Amino acid sequence: MVWPNGRICPACGYKHSIAVAGRDKGAYRARPGLYQCSNGDCHFQFTVTTRTPLHATKLRLSVWLKAMWLILQSDKGLSSVRLAEALGVSQPTAWRMGHALRLMVSRDHKMGGTVEIDHFYFGAQPKKHPEDPSPGRGRKGRKKTRKTAVLAMVQRPEDTVRGTPAGDARAAVVPGLVLS
Ligand SMILES: [Zn+2]
Known part of the structure; x- marks a missing residue:
């Protein structure tokens, strides 16, 4: 996810880098997942978490x-x-x-282009609770659903050709969504 189109140097954006993991670098052994930028002016060493909020974490x-x-x-x-x-x-x-x-x-995940937005109901009806009021009836006499209301946004993919990456998508539970 960090490098969807192949590994790039987070310092200069160069597309070529080499794995230094496991190589003996004199006194120490490079840790797994460490790469070095092949750009002669850069040679920045990085891992997949470098310059992300997970950078320099001590946690696994x-x-x-x-x-x-x-x-x-x-x-x-x-x-x-x-x-x-x-x-x-x-x-x-x-x-x-x-x-x-x-x-x-x-960050870095603003949607763009054509974005479609819609709601849907998700999951099963919650279990009946004796203290809950009746959900009543909605339009055309249909029973109102008490499933979880979810709002979803999907960015249209750039192309419809097979293999085109799917559009970015977001979904969130909307508490108290009321539909007429
Ligand atoms: Zn670089």
Whole structure:
């Protein structure tokens, strides 16, 4: 995802780089996933997290991936206290992780071109609860759904030829969405 069209140097944008992982560099051994820019004026050394919010993290990437999954699958967001519990890290660490991940998904991802937007209902009807009021009836006497209302935006792909990357998409649960 960081390099959808092949590895590029984050310092100069050069498209050629070499893996230095595993090579003996004198006194130390280069860590896995380390690359060096092949541009003679640059020679910048980088990993997949360089110049992203995950740069210089002391946590394993698997902990970050677990955090991403936990945040994405929670409807109403996840408190840093609960994230900390689930990951086995301290609450301040969990708070910083949540902040970094939100920063990462929000930047450089503005949608453009033709964007389609629509709503849909997702999942099953929630279980009946005796204290809940009746959902009543909607248009044409149909029973109103109590499924989760979701708003989705999809950017039209540049082409319809097979193999064209799919358009960027966003979806969010809309609490209290009312449709006439
Ligand atoms: Zn470079």
